[in-house]
Amino acid sequence: MNWPDLSMSGQGFYIWGAYAFSLIAIVWELVSLRQRKRALLQQQSSESDSVPASVLRRSANETSS
Amino acid sequence: MNIYKYASPAMFYPVAGKMIPWFAIPAALLFAVGLFVGFFIAPPDFQQREVYRIIFIHVPAAWMGMFLYVLMAIYAGVGWAFNARLSSMMASSLAITGAMFTAISLVTGAFWGKPTWGTWWVWDARMTSTLILMFLYIGFISLQAAIDDPRRADRAGAVLALVGVINVPIIYFSVQWWNTLHQGATIRILQKPTIRGSMLAALLIMLAACWLYSVAVVLIRLRCIILEREQNAARFAEVHV
Numbered sequence: 001m002n003w004p005d006l007s008m009s010g011q012g013f014y015i016w017g018a019y020a021f022s023l024i025a026i027v028w029e030l031v032s033l034r035q036r037k038r039a040l041l042q043q044q045s046s047e048s049d050s051v052p053a054s055v056l057r058r059s060a061n062e063t064s065s
Numbered sequence: 066m067n068i069y070k071y072a073s074p075a076m077f078y079p080v081a082g083k084m085i086p087w088f089a090i091p092a093a094l095l096f097a098v099g100l101f102v103g104f105f106i107a108p109p110d111f112q113q114r115e116v117y118r119i120i121f122i123h124v125p126a127a128w129m130g131m132f133l134y135v136l137m138a139i140y141a142g143v144g145w146a147f148n149a150r151l152s153s154m155m156a157s158s159l160a161i162t163g164a165m166f167t168a169i170s171l172v173t174g175a176f177w178g179k180p181t182w183g184t185w186w187v188w189d190a191r192m193t194s195t196l197i198l199m200f201l202y203i204g205f206i207s208l209q210a211a212i213d214d215p216r217r218a219d220r221a222g223a224v225l226a227l228v229g230v231i232n233v234p235i236i237y238f239s240v241q242w243w244n245t246l247h248q249g250a251t252i253r254i255l256q257k258p259t260i261r262g263s264m265l266a267a268l269l270i271m272l273a274a275c276w277l278y279s280v281a282v283v284l285i286r287l288r289c290i291i292l293e294r295e296q297n298a299a300r301f302a303e304v305h306v
Contacts, residue, residue, distance in 0.1 A: 009115050011116040014119065014180050017176050018176035022122045022172075025165050029161065029162065030282070036286075037289050040292045040293060
């Protein structure tokens with residue numbers, strides 16, 4: 001097993017910069033998805049549950065518009 | 066069992082929810098293993114020394130950017146041709162992850178280019194066609210966001226996705242068709258790879274991790290899109306399926 005030094009033979013800025021950007025991009029995607037899901041669930045819970053079951057069942061079985 | 070019922074977005078909603086952990090957890094594990102092999106097992110390159118280690122994120126991201134675009138175009142085309150809502154929603158869901166991977170490939174490529182070529186960017190065929198891919202993703206996402214009616218947005222997006230798919234073989238073969246600064250393919254399906262085994266292992270593990278991550282994230286986003294578009298039906302299916 002090789003233990004690489006953090007400076008990466010003077011090329012650390014490029015290597016860690018590339019991985020840092022990738023990490024930021026992935027974290028951004030996950031956080032934005034989480035926020036989107038949370039907002040949707042909040043909206044869903046605030047809406048009334050008064051939709052008739054027959055309407056829900058009909059739309060659940062539709063595959064095309 | 067009628068599997069066609071899962072073509073209904075609302076019926077697929079709970080199934081997608083059950084599938085997500087099966088992709089997300091292995092993705093996290095494989096990212097850890099791939100980075101460990103890439104940084105601790107794989108030796109430095111004899112020419113580029115340490116900086117070649119960017120390959121372990123750059124190459125899988127570039128492959129995923131291209132692959133997800135083709136997949137997005139197929140789903141968008143199927144959604145358009147057969148009026149299948151779930152396919153169109155899948156295309157919308159794929160776009161952001163594809164754009165993210167393309168952005169990663171462009172930026173990590175720039176970080177690799179500076180120490181190896183002496184420049185962050187050149188307008189060579191591979192890099193320019195990858196930038197066009199990024200613009201196609203942005204165009205697809207913007208077009209869908211700009212149209213209020215989801216069905217019209219899906220159709221407009223499908224046209225753009227199908228026209229833009231011609232760019233993918235151009236990216237792939239650009240290093241063969243034109244004399245570019247970008248290096249040629251190191252891994253080919255029918256030929257022996259020209260890189261060391263541990264480097265190849267790290268690359269393939271990271272590719273698998275990116276694959277699994279994409280499936281998990283696309284399914285999470287697909288569930289959000291289904292909820293946005295057909296909240297009532299999804300609620301019914303979640304409770305009754």
